[in-house]
Amino acid sequence: MHYTPSGGWIELVCGSMFSGKTEELLRRIRRAEIARKKVQLFKPTIDNRYGLVRVASHDGLAREDAVVVCNAEDVLRRLEVDTEVVAVDEVQFFDETIADVCDHLADRGLRVIVAGLDQDFRGEPFGPMPLLLARAERVDKLHAICVACGASASRTQRLIDGRPARYDDPVILVGGSESYEARCRNCHEVPGKPR
Numbered sequence: 001m002h003y004t005p006s007g008g009w010i011e012l013v014c015g016s017m018f019s020g021k022t023e024e025l026l027r028r029i030r031r032a033e034i035a036r037k038k039v040q041l042f043k044p045t046i047d048n049r050y051g052l053v054r055v056a057s058h059d060g061l062a063r064e065d066a067v068v069v070c071n072a073e074d075v076l077r078r079l080e081v082d083t084e085v086v087a088v089d090e091v092q093f094f095d096e097t098i099a100d101v102c103d104h105l106a107d108r109g110l111r112v113i114v115a116g117l118d119q120d121f122r123g124e125p126f127g128p129m130p131l132l133l134a135r136a137e138r139v140d141k142l143h144a145i146c147v148a149c150g151a152s153a154s155r156t157q158r159l160i161d162g163r164p165a166r167y168d169d170p171v172i173l174v175g176g177s178e179s180y181e182a183r184c185r186n187c188h189e190v191p192g193k194p195r
Ligand code: ZN
Pocket: 146, 147, 148, 149, 150, 151, 183, 184, 185, 186, 187, 188
């Protein structure tokens, strides 16, 4: 943390799946809490369940309660008056309005920490991430390890029944089993991707 502006700012943690984004987000939250800052963590609903959920790192050691919201405006609605740090996990699932909400909060003097996938399984920019990447004061791209060759992985490989998902495979899969793994640019496969 070398960028220490006065007032508010936006910091973005991004990367592929398994790159440790949530762990890094939770680490920053813990440090803010040690500094006695009032922190609120939000995440988007994925199946229309709301309320309070627990966000945990993959190893399960770090955890934090999160407010589940259905859209970006809900972050403003659920914001408590004394909150100083706003954290958002899985920020790629919001629409582009989230970039304005983050800007608004930073303009009001809050520290905004957002974490999300920068690319979808096709290797293309994910939802609002380009806007957030442009507006953030600080950006950290984390890398996983490519399970195919051991290099640094920047991409998320989607597999359907063990084979690379095609470019035009539906995002919501009905039947079949899907899984994800981290891959580098060379090992990332998207059959049918237009060139
Ligand atoms: Zn590789």
